[in-house]
Amino acid sequence: MNPEYVTIRKSDKKFQSYLEGSFSSDFRALPELSLNVNTSREQVTFRLRKISQIKKPSLVILLFKLFRLDWLSLTLGPVLATYSYLVNNHINLDHLSAAVALLAVLFFHLAVFAINDYKDHLTGVDRIQINGGSQVIQKGWMAACSVKKLGILFFSLGSILGSYLIIQQPFFLIAVGVLTAFSVLGYSFYGQGLKYLGFGEFIAFFCFGPLLTYGFSRAAGHFHSIEILALGMGFGYFAAMILLAKQMENIAADSQIGVSSLAVRLGFDKAKYLIEITLIVAPLVLLLTLFFIVKSSLSYFALLPFTYFTVKLYLNFHSVNSSFSSGVDDLRLRVADLHVIYSTLILFTLWLPK
Amino acid sequence: MKRLDCPSLHATKSQRMNYIKYYNETDFPSYLPKLNALYDDLFSHGKGFRSKLVALSAKHLKLENKTHQLLAQTIEFIHNASLLHDDLIDRSHLRRNKPAAWLKYSPEYAVLAGDYLLARVMVNLSSFGNLKLIQYTAEIISNLLEGEWIQDSLVNDWSVNLQRLDQVHNLKTASLFKWCLRSPFISVDIYDEDLHELLDNSGAILGLLFQRSDDLLDFDIRNYEGKAILGDLKSGYLNSFGAFLLEELKQKQIDPFKNSQTLDDVYKAIGKEYFLERLKDFDSKNQALIDLYEHYMSQLEESVHPSVVALTKDLRKLSGLLYWRDSKQ
Structure with missing residues (x-):
C-alpha cells in the first residue's frame, strides 16, 4: 500500500479528524480527490505530508490570504466612508465608539472569512471548486481546526466589542447585530448555507452595504438618515457583484454538486448578460452616490478613472464565450478591484469641498 | 460477426x-x-x-x-x-x-x-x-459531448489554465477509460458501489495520463511513432502541456509562442532551458498521479472479487505504460 495516500469514507470515525487536521500532530492530510461530496457516501483520498515538509509562505502572507485582507475594502470601505460622511457633515462623533466599531467590524471580517473557509472545506465546496476559498487549508498551510479556532476567537472579540456598543444603544444596535448575525449564520451555516439557495447576493448587498453604514453611523454618531442607507447601497451593489462574479467562476462545479446559485439558475448566457448589465450600470451607481451624497462638483472627475476601469473589465468579460474560458478566471478578484477603486474614490471625494 | x-x-x-x-x-x-x-x-x-x-x-x-x-x-x-x-x-x-x-x-x-x-x-x-449498461453508456456519451462542446469554446484562448483543461479531459478522454473499466462489470450485473468508485477513479487517472502523454507528443516529447507535431498549437488550441508551459509567462512571450510553426520557434519564444525545466515539472506532476493510481490499485487488490484481484495485476502496468510510452518503464 502506498504510504503517501489514504482514502477514507464519511462513515469512518477518522473521517472528520482527517478533514479537520486533528488526526496527527506531525502530518497533514491534503485532500486530493473528493467523491460524492456532501452525501453519506462521501469519500476523500488524502495525500499525507509531513508538516515540516510542506512549503508554507511567511506568516504574514498566510494570514493575509486566510483573512482575505485584499478584500478589506468590503468591510472597511463602507465604514471609513460613513466616518468621512459623518465628519464632513458635522455630525457629533463619539471617537471611542467609532474606534471600537471599526475594530469590531475588522474582527468580524476576519471571523467570517475564516469560518467560511472552514465550513466550505468540510462540506467539500472548496475541495471541488478550483479556486474556492483561500486554499490555506487545502494546501496544508494550516489545519482546518486551527482556522476554525481563529474564526471563533475573532468572532468572540468582535462580539465583546459589539457588546460595548450595544450597551449604549440597545434598541438600534441589537437590531443591527441580530440582523447581521442571522445573515452571516444563514450565509454560511443554514443547511447548505443560504448563499447556495440564491439568497447570497441579497445578504451580501445588505451586510456589506446599508447594514454596515447604518450600524457604524448609529454606533459612532448616534445618527441615522436616508443618506447613510443610500451610501451603503452603493457598496452593497458592488459586494453583490463580487458574489455574482464568484458564482460565474464556479458555475460548472456548482451545477454538478447541486448548488442552486443565481448563476446556475440563470445559466451561463443569462448570467453573463446580467454581469454585463451590472458593469454598465456601475458608473451610474457612482454618479448617483456623488450626486446625492457627496454633493461636491469637483467629485464628478472620479467618474473618469472609474468608467475607464469598468469599461476595460466589461470588454474583457464580453469576449468570454465559455464558463471554462480564461476570461472567467479570477473574475471575482477583478470585480473586487472595482470595489476597491469605488471605495477609494468615494472616500477621497467625501473630503472634497462642497 | x-x-x-x-x-x-x-x-x-x-x-x-x-x-x-x-x-x-x-x-x-x-x-x-x-x-x-x-x-x-x-x-x-x-x-x-x-x-x-x-x-x-x-x-x-x-x-x-x-x-x-x-x-x-x-x-x-x-x-x-x-x-x-x-x-x-x-x-x-x-x-x-x-x-x-x-x-x-x-x-x-x-x-x-x-x-x-x-x-x-x-x-x-x-x-x-442490460438497462444499467444502457444508462451508463448514455451518461458517458453525454459527458463526451459536453467535453467536446467546452473544448470548442476554448480555441484561441491562450490563457486557459491546466485545471480547466483537466475538467474538459475528464469529460472527454477519461470518461471512455472509466467506461472501459466499469462496463464489463455492469454487463455481468456486478454493481458493488465501492468497486465501481475505485474503477471510476482509476479510469479517470488513466484517461488523464493518456491525454497528457498525447499532448506531450504534440511537442515531440517521447514521440516514438514520429507523429506530426504542433498540430494543436497550429489549430489554435492550447493543450495541457502548452497551458502548463505558459502558466508563468507574460503576454510578450505568449504571442510568439502561439504563432510557432516549428519546435525551434517554440524554443525561441520561451527559451529551451525553460521548456525543459517545465517538462521536468510536468513529468513530476504526472508521476504523482501515477502514485495515486498505484494507491487505487492497492485498494482494488483488497476487493472481495477474485477476478478484480487478478485484473489489478494487469491494470497496474498501464499507468506507466500510458504516460511514459515505453513498455520497459
Whole structure:
C-alpha cells in the first residue's frame, strides 16, 4: 500500500479528524480527490505530508490570504466612508465608539472569512471548486481546526466589542447585530448555507452595504438618515457583484454538486448578460452616490478613472464565450478591484469641498 | 460477426485491421452509398487501445464472447464517432495519417456517420437488454459531448489554465477509460458501489495520463511513432502541456509562442532551458498521479472479487505504460 495516500469514507470515525487536521500532530492530510461530496457516501483520498515538509509562505502572507485582507475594502470601505460622511457633515462623533466599531467590524471580517473557509472545506465546496476559498487549508498551510479556532476567537472579540456598543444603544444596535448575525449564520451555516439557495447576493448587498453604514453611523454618531442607507447601497451593489462574479467562476462545479446559485439558475448566457448589465450600470451607481451624497462638483472627475476601469473589465468579460474560458478566471478578484477603486474614490471625494 | 481473437504483436496488418473492424453487414446497410467505405477507412490503422482495455476485464471476468464483442464494439463506435465529429469541428485534415473523413467524403457524411455509430450503439445495447449498461453508456456519451462542446469554446484562448483543461479531459478522454473499466462489470450485473468508485477513479487517472502523454507528443516529447507535431498549437488550441508551459509567462512571450510553426520557434519564444525545466515539472506532476493510481490499485487488490484481484495485476502496468510510452518503464 502506498504510504503517501489514504482514502477514507464519511462513515469512518477518522473521517472528520482527517478533514479537520486533528488526526496527527506531525502530518497533514491534503485532500486530493473528493467523491460524492456532501452525501453519506462521501469519500476523500488524502495525500499525507509531513508538516515540516510542506512549503508554507511567511506568516504574514498566510494570514493575509486566510483573512482575505485584499478584500478589506468590503468591510472597511463602507465604514471609513460613513466616518468621512459623518465628519464632513458635522455630525457629533463619539471617537471611542467609532474606534471600537471599526475594530469590531475588522474582527468580524476576519471571523467570517475564516469560518467560511472552514465550513466550505468540510462540506467539500472548496475541495471541488478550483479556486474556492483561500486554499490555506487545502494546501496544508494550516489545519482546518486551527482556522476554525481563529474564526471563533475573532468572532468572540468582535462580539465583546459589539457588546460595548450595544450597551449604549440597545434598541438600534441589537437590531443591527441580530440582523447581521442571522445573515452571516444563514450565509454560511443554514443547511447548505443560504448563499447556495440564491439568497447570497441579497445578504451580501445588505451586510456589506446599508447594514454596515447604518450600524457604524448609529454606533459612532448616534445618527441615522436616508443618506447613510443610500451610501451603503452603493457598496452593497458592488459586494453583490463580487458574489455574482464568484458564482460565474464556479458555475460548472456548482451545477454538478447541486448548488442552486443565481448563476446556475440563470445559466451561463443569462448570467453573463446580467454581469454585463451590472458593469454598465456601475458608473451610474457612482454618479448617483456623488450626486446625492457627496454633493461636491469637483467629485464628478472620479467618474473618469472609474468608467475607464469598468469599461476595460466589461470588454474583457464580453469576449468570454465559455464558463471554462480564461476570461472567467479570477473574475471575482477583478470585480473586487472595482470595489476597491469605488471605495477609494468615494472616500477621497467625501473630503472634497462642497 | 468477425472473431475476436486478440492479435499478437507479430500479427499482420490485415489481421490487425480485422481485429479492429467490430461491425457486421447488418449494422451498416450496403445500400447507403460510401458508408462502409468511410467506416473501413476510419477503423483501420487505429490502435484499438480502448477495446484492449475492455479485453483485459473480459479475460478476468470470463465474459461470454458475445458480450465481450458487444462491449469492444460499443467503445470503438463511441470513440470513432467522436473522432469523426472532432475532425470536422477542428477542421483537421489528417486522421491516422490519412485524409479525414469530412475532407475525403463530405462534412455532411462525417456528421451523419458519427451519429449513425452512436445510434447503432444504442440499438445494440438495447438488444443486449442490460438497462444499467444502457444508462451508463448514455451518461458517458453525454459527458463526451459536453467535453467536446467546452473544448470548442476554448480555441484561441491562450490563457486557459491546466485545471480547466483537466475538467474538459475528464469529460472527454477519461470518461471512455472509466467506461472501459466499469462496463464489463455492469454487463455481468456486478454493481458493488465501492468497486465501481475505485474503477471510476482509476479510469479517470488513466484517461488523464493518456491525454497528457498525447499532448506531450504534440511537442515531440517521447514521440516514438514520429507523429506530426504542433498540430494543436497550429489549430489554435492550447493543450495541457502548452497551458502548463505558459502558466508563468507574460503576454510578450505568449504571442510568439502561439504563432510557432516549428519546435525551434517554440524554443525561441520561451527559451529551451525553460521548456525543459517545465517538462521536468510536468513529468513530476504526472508521476504523482501515477502514485495515486498505484494507491487505487492497492485498494482494488483488497476487493472481495477474485477476478478484480487478478485484473489489478494487469491494470497496474498501464499507468506507466500510458504516460511514459515505453513498455520497459
